[in-house]
Amino acid sequence: MSLKNRAALATRVIHSGQEPDPVTGAVVPPLYTATTYVQDGIGKNRGYDYSRSGNPTRLRVESCLADLENANAAFVFPSGLSAASTMLATLKPGARIVAHEDLYGGVYRLLAQVGPVMSGFQVDLVDFCDTEALASAAQGADLLWFETPSNPLLKIVDLQAVSTIAREVGAVSVCDSTFASPCGQLPLDFGIDVVMHSATKFLGGHSDLLGGVLAVSEGAPDGLADRIGYLQNALGAVMCPSDCALLLRSLRTLALRVERQSASAAFLAQTLETRSEEFGIAEVIYPGLSSHPGHAIAVQQMANFGALISLRLVGVKDRVERVLTGTHLFHFAVSLGSVESLIQHPASLTHAAVAESHREKISIGNDLIRLSVGCEDAGDLLADLEAALLAH
Numbered sequence: 001m002s003l004k005n006r007a008a009l010a011t012r013v014i015h016s017g018q019e020p021d022p023v024t025g026a027v028v029p030p031l032y033t034a035t036t037y038v039q040d041g042i043g044k045n046r047g048y049d050y051s052r053s054g055n056p057t058r059l060r061v062e063s064c065l066a067d068l069e070n071a072n073a074a075f076v077f078p079s080g081l082s083a084a085s086t087m088l089a090t091l092k093p094g095a096r097i098v099a100h101e102d103l104y105g106g107v108y109r110l111l112a113q114v115g116p117v118m119s120g121f122q123v124d125l126v127d128f129c130d131t132e133a134l135a136s137a138a139q140g141a142d143l144l145w146f147e148t149p150s151n152p153l154l155k156i157v158d159l160q161a162v163s164t165i166a167r168e169v170g171a172v173s174v175c176d177s178t179f180a181s182p183c184g185q186l187p188l189d190f191g192i193d194v195v196m197h198s199a200t201k202f203l204g205g206h207s208d209l210l211g212g213v214l215a216v217s218e219g220a221p222d223g224l225a226d227r228i229g230y231l232q233n234a235l236g237a238v239m240c241p242s243d244c245a246l247l248l249r250s251l252r253t254l255a256l257r258v259e260r261q262s263a264s265a266a267f268l269a270q271t272l273e274t275r276s277e278e279f280g281i282a283e284v285i286y287p288g289l290s291s292h293p294g295h296a297i298a299v300q301q302m303a304n305f306g307a308l309i310s311l312r313l314v315g316v317k318d319r320v321e322r323v324l325t326g327t328h329l330f331h332f333a334v335s336l337g338s339v340e341s342l343i344q345h346p347a348s349l350t351h352a353a354v355a356e357s358h359r360e361k362i363s364i365g366n367d368l369i370r371l372s373v374g375c376e377d378a379g380d381l382l383a384d385l386e387a388a389l390l391a392h
């Protein structure tokens with residue numbers, strides 16, 4: 001990402017879709033809670049008839065997100081999973097989906113367990129970091145679905161390689177960019193068709209709203225954005241206006257928050273790796289570390305390395321639980337990307353829905369913990385982790 005784009009993004013989070021209200025001059029866009037709109041005659045209105053089909057507050061946040069992702073159009077949903085379900089509803093029954101093997105547990109459940117039963121989808125899980133394996137698995141696929149960085153192993157998938165393969169086989173590519181946010185990477189710039197987010201994470205940033213986003217590239221197959229907009233209304237998968245206003249408010253500080261969070265995460269990851277023996281850590285997983293297998297690709301496609309760190313601890317389960325419950329600033333809770341730091345245990349929480357055999361295959365074991373670094377002082381966060389890791 002060029003410096004020019006980065007600077008523009010820090011400005012756009014504050015101004016895109018957030019022009020002062022033309023009626024009153026209010027610098028914060030008004031929140032429209034009305035569910036219905038007066039019609040001026042048959043087929044004559046002022047752009048709105050019913051709030052599920054269109055709402056001025058929702059339009060503002062959607063236009064901001066489309067701008068941030070360099071997308072043609074963006075749509076907001078009541079949760080990340082609702083965004084994902086709406087994307088899947090664009091497929092024909094029996095469609096073939098090739099998905100990355102490391103995915104958030106809820107998305108895995110939707111793809112591997114719900115999709116085949118409800119829609120007859122055939123789903124294959126492959127390691128998207130292995131481009132040759134992906135190219136061969138992608139033959140005949142309708143959809144390629146992946147996360148980068150992935151949850152919880154923080155694998156880095158080469159965006160350009162996936163978009164090239166998707167074009168070659170005629171599949172739609174979807175990147176769940178939740179862990180990066182638009183301040184970390186812009187997948188559409190690499191030829192990906194659709195970006196998905198759980199807006200519950202960095203975009204919302206305060207652990208007080210659930211939301212999801214689909215942003216569609218100009219280069220996506222004809223009609224895809226219109227189809228998603230149609231399904232958003234037809235399935236009723238809309239974010240409520242007060243959450244749209246809250247999300248728009250949160251986006252104004254997105255660049256500041258992500259800059260602070262990723263800088264602190266880089267400092268913590270480096271320190272934990274340097275002192276891993278003393279801290280009883282077998283592995284520090286963070287894309288910004290030169291020891292990370294995807295580091296070189298991350299350098300090429302990311303503006304920063306994000307705020308998530310995964311650790312493999314040395315020791316038995318009791319120690320893992322002691323660390324999880326031993327921090328004071330890092331709350332032991334699921335979710336991520338918020339101003340407060342969080343620590344969690346993927347095998348028993350976010351990835352409990354993943355088949356045990358699959359968890360074993362990709363090494364999501366009991367020894368793995370995931371940190372989401374917030375906006376607190378980095379020195380305080382280190383002291384908090386230090387006390388929990390060194391406790392006997």
Ligand SMILES: Cc1ncc(COP(=O)(O)O)c(C=O)c1O
Binds near residue numbers: 081082210
């Ligand atoms: C990478 C990723 N995608 C999607 C989701 C689902 O989002 P939501 O919880 O908003 O439905 C999550 C939730 O943790 C996630 O981590």
